Amino acid sequence: MRYSQLFGKTKKTAPADADSPNARFLTQGGFVDRLAAGIYQYLPLGFRVLEKIKKIIQEEMNAIGGQQILMPVLNPVEIWKQTGRDETIDDVLYRTEGAGGHEFVLAPSHEEPLMVLAQQIINSYKDLPYAPYHIQLKFRNEARAKAGVLRGREFMMKDMYSYHVDDEDFQKFYEQSKVAYFNVFKRCGLEAYMIEASGGAFSDNISHEFVVKTMSGEDTMLLCEKCSFAQNLEIAEARIEAPKGADEEEKPLEKIDAVREPDIKASADLHVVPEWKVLKSVIYKVNGGLLGVCIRGDLKVDTKRLEQNLKEKIRGATAEDLKEAGLVPGFISPIGAQIPFIADHSIKYVKNFSTGANELHKDYKNANLGRDFQVKEFLHLADLPLTCPNDGGALTEERVIEVGNIFTLGTKYTEAFDVKFTDKDGKQKYPTMGCYGIGVTRLVGTVVEASHDEKGIIWPESVAPFQVHLLTLGNDDDARAQADKLYKELQTDGVEVLYDDRDESTGKKLNDADLIGIPLRVIVSKKSLEKGGVEVKARTEKESNVISVDELEKLIIKQ
């Protein structure tokens, strides 16, 4: 493709409404154009990226038995009434009405029309499993569209659905789908992490999100430095292992004399319990008032985390502060205290705490959360490194973008549409289902978020709109002729080349190449020819070097 003929040009500046790197670079580079909030047009450069991503997804879905179909945008509202989703997700539905008073939903996902097909196709255990999928536009009436192509009102998704005779078969496929998903993201040049979602370890529902680490992602996650494990902060905190014997029966609260030093060790000694069984209460001055923080006796409050969570500066309470609040140092307890308390998650998993009684030399035994005291909020406040449950690798907080998710649907939809199969035993059963989504247009934006510098996009080869960005610089006729020749040769070799043949300044052409971000830049100029060839530079590198055309062809074919 000659750049001079390309439908779509770079822009000097980013659009004022570009609120994210993907919005900025994709628009400025001439990949997409915003028609309205959350609605983008794909120009030839953007369309090429989109098609490459689609192809990768198709290949990986087909590899695990996915069968591509195409379901319509216009869904008769009647089928949405069968699942009740016309009401439960009414707020995100676009609706329209046509001739004959027919009401339609513009599908934001496609369980309902698929079930109409399943009703006709699924009869016997012999038919199962099935994994139909499609790549189709979706519509979500988002109150606020944002972040370029990441959160749109009209966007493209791959949604796959699977039907199985039982949970075991479902589980097998669910595991295969994880592998396929990691393959998709890896092939798109992205490092993906998988997170247990909606309850994770503390729920029976199996559901996973796939996230990609980016410079300015929409969410914060804990990512393992060793493996692909990711976790929500809150779930990760709960993983701080509760000590053995912590989850015992609740015993009656008891107030006892406690002549002891005002510290945790003294309390543990007096009560003859391990330190983790002592409820530690630390008081801070926050925004003019006092705030108590409960944590297990063996742990420390990470004041930095506390400040981040509260979004306020804090300092320790002084002796005077405590006195004013009627609190006795070393004998503080949330039981009967007149100030608000919050807590670290760790205290949720310990019963029968020992704690002070807000009187000098008085303690409580068997204090229990919920029964004897409450706190306003649980946060992750312990000064402990979080580790990966798979391999013990350190978990670090990172900004991420969600790029896919996989869900257990169970028999919710097969029951709603009365889709049954006759099992081997002759009984009628509901197939169990899963669903598997990848945001296709979102992936375009995510690659940009994950791979750019201040100059522009750095496309991974697998999804780059072209492999080679060929430029002529200067007005030398010979250089121009050589470039024309090379362009034709590379095309003949089947190499995807964007050829910037414009009469523009060197600076403009080099800046555009960086902005567009094609993996290999090849310059043909009088200077490069004098040095014996063409100047090549990978978009990922700073340095260029001059090689012969023969070497270039070897280099590209090697790729």
Place this chain on the structure above:
Amino acid sequence: MRYSQLFGKTKKTAPADADSPNARFLTQGGFVDRLAAGIYQYLPLGFRVLEKIKKIIQEEMNAIGGQQILMPVLNPVEIWKQTGRDETIDDVLYRTEGAGGHEFVLAPSHEEPLMVLAQQIINSYKDLPYAPYHIQLKFRNEARAKAGVLRGREFMMKDMYSYHVDDEDFQKFYEQSKVAYFNVFKRCGLEAYMIEASGGAFSDNISHEFVVKTMSGEDTMLLCEKCSFAQNLEIAEARIEAPKGADEEEKPLEKIDAVREPDIKASADLHVVPEWKVLKSVIYKVNGGLLGVCIRGDLKVDTKRLEQNLKEKIRGATAEDLKEAGLVPGFISPIGAQIPFIADHSIKYVKNFSTGANELHKDYKNANLGRDFQVKEFLHLADLPLTCPNDGGALTEERVIEVGNIFTLGTKYTEAFDVKFTDKDGKQKYPTMGCYGIGVTRLVGTVVEASHDEKGIIWPESVAPFQVHLLTLGNDDDARAQADKLYKELQTDGVEVLYDDRDESTGKKLNDADLIGIPLRVIVSKKSLEKGGVEVKARTEKESNVISVDELEKLIIKQ
């Protein structure tokens, strides 16, 4: 693909609402499923056909410089107000409203969003020409959806638009687009004809439709037996060449004595004019009443055509009929007659007719249509063969389906969106545009309409969902093992195979193969193995024959 695992099965009977061969066979064969009137889902078989057709279109559009993009379904109503199309085609628009009161049109074509792009991209004559296109869903709020996937409410189209510096450049591209269109249809196995539309020879607007001859098309066209010329009946009729001198100035009407025999020749002799300048009036008895038919004196009324047009039986009026109506044989004229008249198109192009005056031995000179007499309707009634204006080939009436069209848009849209370019002469000008549509989902249905028999579809190889339909028949273990082996080998060779491995009756499997219509059927059975190989039959043939597996592989690779 193993048929036993295919998401989508044949149905025993056609759906009751299948109003056309494509609706019947595509639904019964498991290619598509009707979700609502005019809204179809594409199952794996149908999706494969759709993708093959898309690929052919993409290749041909790219070959003439088309650049693929993707424009959105949701169009802000504001851009439609700029062309006024929100009102002019309001009746077919689906509309929706979203968060923030944003109103959208579900685009039935994409001139408007494209112009928003063109505003940003087109600046100089150097930028032009451009031919962006996309393949996207379209929405039309049809009062009556019909004919399966031929006329849907949600359907897929390829729409290309071109921008040019002047008419000459536009014309050049317009001619290229014709070639590309013929290529597309030919590659889809269709014989296409091109018709001058909207006025054709009698209008300055250039616009062409492409139609395909089918057994039960929606329209009737005149197709040339020698070339790809097609024509609307009405336009073709007008081509019966008006004689030289027919289009003269109108002279005053004059009533004269006319003692002559009661026939055309006598009238022509008396008035000293050629026979074509005599207005012939023939009277028929139709449905109990009389009807006059005017035609040029040198032509005859084709009574069969007249009956077809009137959808009534007719007979010639008797002397008694004429007398009762006050008409004098040989001196009949529509001027002052008390019965209704219709006419052949031929009289529209002749001035100053001679005709009777509804009195014995009285004639009119200089009778003119419109001024002196009117007729209720113009029809093609002349008993004349219609010939192709290109090569003189006979034109025959055929049922056709429209599959594409190309239009001159001029500067209508560039003016509406104020898209200008600076020309070589430094002046600001509006680019001139064309637009070029192909119904993609419609093509799927058209192939079926054009290529089927009473048993099912006969797919052309180019768009068939699979190339080979492999079947095992009977329960012979060896045959099954051989079929399994052949299936794997063919797959390894990259052959697209649908493998019917079901435990179904021979009859059911053979019927399904005919219904699905894959080009080559290959049977592996005990019988075929005994005869030394596999039984092969082309879907287009009646006879099968047994060949060795080696020969089969040669046959398929040869294909």
